[in-house]
Amino acid sequence: xxxxxxxxxxxxSRLETAVNWARKFSLFQYPFVTACCGMEYMAVACxxxxxxxxxxxxxxxxxxxxxxxxxxxxxxxxxxxxxxxxHAQISDPKWVISFGVCASTGGFYDNYATVQxxxxxxxxxxxxxxxxxxxxxxxxxxxxLQDKIQREKWGAPRAAxxxxxxxxxxxx
Amino acid sequence: xxxxxxDSLVAAFPQHILxxxxxxxxxxxIVAPAGLLEITTWLRDTPALAFNMLSDVTAVxxxxxxxxxxxVYQLYSVSKKHRLRLRVPxxxxxxxxxxxxxxxxxxxxxxxxxxxxxxxxxxxxPDLRRVLMYEEFEGHPLRKDYxxxxxxxxxxxxxxxxxxxxxxKTLYVDKLAQARxxxx
Numbered sequence: 001x002x003x004x005x006x007x008x009x010x011x012x013s014r015l016e017t018a019v020n021w022a023r024k025f026s027l028f029q030y031p032f033v034t035a036c037c038g039m040e041y042m043a044v045a046c047x048x049x050x051x052x053x054x055x056x057x058x059x060x061x062x063x064x065x066x067x068x069x070x071x072x073x074x075x076x077x078x079x080x081x082x083x084x085x086x087h088a089q090i091s092d093p094k095w096v097i098s099f100g101v102c103a104s105t106g107g108f109y110d111n112y113a114t115v116q117x118x119x120x121x122x123x124x125x126x127x128x129x130x131x132x133x134x135x136x137x138x139x140x141x142x143x144x145l146q147d148k149i150q151r152e153k154w155g156a157p158r159a160a161x162x163x164x165x166x167x168x169x170x171x172x
Numbered sequence: 173x174x175x176x177x178x179d180s181l182v183a184a185f186p187q188h189i190l191x192x193x194x195x196x197x198x199x200x201x202i203v204a205p206a207g208l209l210e211i212t213t214w215l216r217d218t219p220a221l222a223f224n225m226l227s228d229v230t231a232v233x234x235x236x237x238x239x240x241x242x243x244v245y246q247l248y249s250v251s252k253k254h255r256l257r258l259r260v261p262x263x264x265x266x267x268x269x270x271x272x273x274x275x276x277x278x279x280x281x282x283x284x285x286x287x288x289x290x291x292x293x294x295x296x297x298p299d300l301r302r303v304l305m306y307e308e309f310e311g312h313p314l315r316k317d318y319x320x321x322x323x324x325x326x327x328x329x330x331x332x333x334x335x336x337x338x339x340x341k342t343l344y345v346d347k348l349a350q351a352r353x354x355x356x
Binding site: 077078080081084106110111112113114115116117119120121122123 | 324333
């Protein structure tokens with residue numbers, strides 16, 4: 001992340017690079033777990049696969065204290081406004097991982113009740129396929145997200161596809 | 173075991189029982205809607221039968237058939253350990269049937285679910301609201317004439333649902349159909 005400038009104990013870097021580096025290794029996650037993928041999420045979080053190796057071991061059950069939203073499982077239209085509200089409650093910078101095929105595309109629930117992928121409601125950074133995904137896939141996705149965070153440019157406007165719509169229709 | 177229950181039911185209410193079957197060991201009585209409350213109360217209170225548990229209330233939409241719907245009651249006796257199924261035919265126009273919440277309290281949510289999914293009203297139900305879908309949902313999704321993929325989003329969507337399917341259709345299916353038409 002930096003270059004050696006010949007002074008002992010000093011490394012030169014750009015502020016952006018250094019802060020992105022810090023951010024990618026201290027992801028506080030909000031697990032929005034609705035279905036069976038939650039079991040796989042638990043496997044990732046526990047000692048065997050040990051997500052704390054990536055600095056993302058602390059789940060926060062308040063969106064105010066989180067910056068990484070895991071959407072783990074099927075989301076239906078009844079639930080959609082509440083997921084959008086939780087996403088809105090997370091303060092920037094924030095990232096979203098869509099965990100499993102149901103969250104990513106609706107999966108085999110191709111019907112009236114299920115949202116056909118949470119990207120219809122909120123922007124998604126990384127999609128994980130699988131029903132359910134293996135923990136290795138989840139960790140791979142987490143590393144992809146870390147790469148993405150490291151490459152982020154602060155001043156650049158976010159792409160339109162990365163911005164969530166105003167949630168006007170959320171019932172109280 | 174429940175063969176005896178079915179026989180005594182038929183003997184007691186011959187005017188209300190339209191038909192009986194025992195296919196695959198499941199004793200079933202098809203009951204006229206008019207006799208439902210009388211029969212269910214009798215099944216619960218007769219000591220030899222003692223159907224004190226209503227396992228489930230559900231429905232079937234036969235669409236083309238007349239009468240279109242059938243409401244299905246699964247009964248069980250905890251003390252006698254036998255089962256019986258009642259089926260009540262219901263017509264397509266303003267489908268409604270008497271509520272059995274007065275006989276078994278467990279009918280409350282089960283009948284709400286049938287109302288939610290099939291739009292069959294239960295007369296005398298204390299609180300007939302949707303139980304699975306949201307209040308603003310229009311229609312009854314388990315009816316055979318409800319389009320299977322017709323969702324009713326509660327909020328503005330960022331992208332169309334099933335855009336990939338439509339894209340596939342315009343890119344490949346429609347083009348292929350046009351190409352076939354153009355062939356001499």
